[in-house]
Amino acid sequence: MQVSPKDSLTIKVFFTINYDGVARNGFVFTTPKEKKRVALLQIERAKKNWKVYIKLIKFYNEITDLDDSNNITIINDIAESTQVLDYYSPDVVKAQQKAVSSDRILKKFYVDEKWGLLKDADNDKRILVQPSFCDIGLFSDQEGLAPVCQDGVGIWGYIDRQGTLVIPFQYSKAGEFKKGKAKVELGMKKLTIDTTGREIR
Incomplete structure (x- = not known):
């Protein structure tokens, strides 16, 4: 058509x-x-x-x-x-997507200056999150979490592989999870958190 x-x-x-x-x-x-x-x-x-x-x-x-x-x-x-x-136009989405998981199934896509998240598996192709983030980081293989930046505010939280926000937006910087830990910054304070967002040493 x-x-x-x-x-x-x-x-x-x-x-x-x-x-x-x-x-x-x-x-x-x-x-x-x-x-x-x-x-x-x-x-x-x-x-x-x-x-x-x-x-x-x-x-x-x-x-x-x-x-x-x-x-x-x-x-x-x-x-x-x-x-x-x-x-979203398939041409637009296809031209502006990047894999964010090691298996390349999860991809972020860029529309109207915002990033969304889609799943691109053989039998499961769908948008998980509408474009609403200023950025989406890489998903950790073990923890299955990725840092995301809230658009217009510049603070970070974490989503799971279904696109659900599991650690609220509150960090000025947020790194990837490794062995159950991630380094973040809360204001001027540098912290290490676990997969629930709890501060650990």
């Missing part, structure tokens, strides 16, 4: 679901899993990237297109209030 930078599109996506659960409006997925759904997505240009919003999800009917006979709306018009996905 080719679109111009000024386009705002609404597209229709057909899909089946392999999940038994409850939607936001309390509707329980109890119909056969092979029953098709249809989603209306609104796509808007955001600089070099695209923002995708869910407008509507309903059951699909080949005759009426949207199955109004059942009058079951799973999700309705949340585009104005809820951003559900940031889609």
Whole structure:
């Protein structure tokens, strides 16, 4: 699909679901899993990237297109209030990514002057953290932690391999973990911490 930078599109996506659960409006997925759904997505240009919003999800009917006979709306018009996905141009992400783990599966990528974190494995390719850091350091093999710099503030904390912040942002400098220890600076004070952020000698 080719679109111009000024386009705002609404597209229709057909899909089946392999999940038994409850939607936001309390509707329980109890119909056969092979029953098709249809989603209306609104796509808007955001600089070099695209923002995708869910407008509507309903059951699909080949005759009426949207199955109004059942009058079951799973999700309705949340585009104005809820951003559900940031889609980054593959060309932009591919050109600006660097491996931050020894197995090269975890990579940081640069968009709009901020770094995010993605996973790039054969069967698992996804963005773990949206671009929000001024920098991301290397993950230690043993501890599985990497130093990250909070954008706009310049203080450091540590995230795990899932992108979860495990040691809060508080350090003016933060080094990589080795044998369960990392050297950091808290103001003018130089410290050594363990993987919980506790000061050790």
